[in-house]
Amino acid sequence: MALTEEQMAERLEEVKKIQVILDPDPTTKGLASLNLKLTEMQLAKDRVTSLLLEAMKNVAELEILKEVCQNEYDRQLELLMVTDASCLAAKSADARNVAARLKMPETVLKLHHKDISLIKGQWFMKCIQLVHSNLESANSNLSRQITVVQLDQNLQGGNGGNFVNRGTLKTF
Numbered sequence: 001m002a003l004t005e006e007q008m009a010e011r012l013e014e015v016k017k018i019q020v021i022l023d024p025d026p027t028t029k030g031l032a033s034l035n036l037k038l039t040e041m042q043l044a045k046d047r048v049t050s051l052l053l054e055a056m057k058n059v060a061e062l063e064i065l066k067e068v069c070q071n072e073y074d075r076q077l078e079l080l081m082v083t084d085a086s087c088l089a090a091k092s093a094d095a096r097n098v099a100a101r102l103k104m105p106e107t108v109l110k111l112h113h114k115d116i117s118l119i120k121g122q123w124f125m126k127c128i129q130l131v132h133s134n135l136e137s138a139n140s141n142l143s144r145q146i147t148v149v150q151l152d153q154n155l156q157g158g159n160g161g162n163f164v165n166r167g168t169l170k171t172f
Contacts (some may be wrong), residue, residue: 002062002065002121003058008058010053015127018047020138022138022142022145023145034142036148038139041135042139051128069107070112073111076107077104080099080103
């Protein structure tokens with residue numbers, strides 16, 4: 001069953017509340033703070049990933065519903081164009097098409113609503129994809145911050161005396 005507009009709005013409101021603020025200077029708070037942010041980030045990514053999967057499923061369902069409606073529309077249009085007297089009397093293919101469409105306003109309107117629903121579903125999915133992409137980017141930045149803090153601690157010998165010299169440090 002496709003998501004309703006209200007359900008999509010609820011999920012977007014939930015996503016709007018997701019915030020993971022990275023420290024401007026990661027060395028001041030250390031690895032403990034970064035590890036907490038990493039956990040927070042992973043929870044947010046997991047939730048957004050599940051919403052993204054739901055949005056993808058929603059778009060697929062909306063596409064199927066639109067295709068079913070499109071097929072119904074096409075069958076009805078063809079039938080009217082070859083069997084209805086007023087359609088057959090029209091002088092051009094365009095005029096026959098218009099005459100047939102005028103005889104099936106409910107189907108035309110239904111197809112129009114399916115198109116609108118699909119566009120809204122695609123928009124919802126793109127919003128979730130954008131948030132997911134932003135979380136991936138923030139996660140990458142957080143990983144770099146962790147590396148910076150670890151390097152800083154290694155250079156200061158702050159890893160509990162287990163400093164391993166992996167190269168020669170020369171001072172001028």
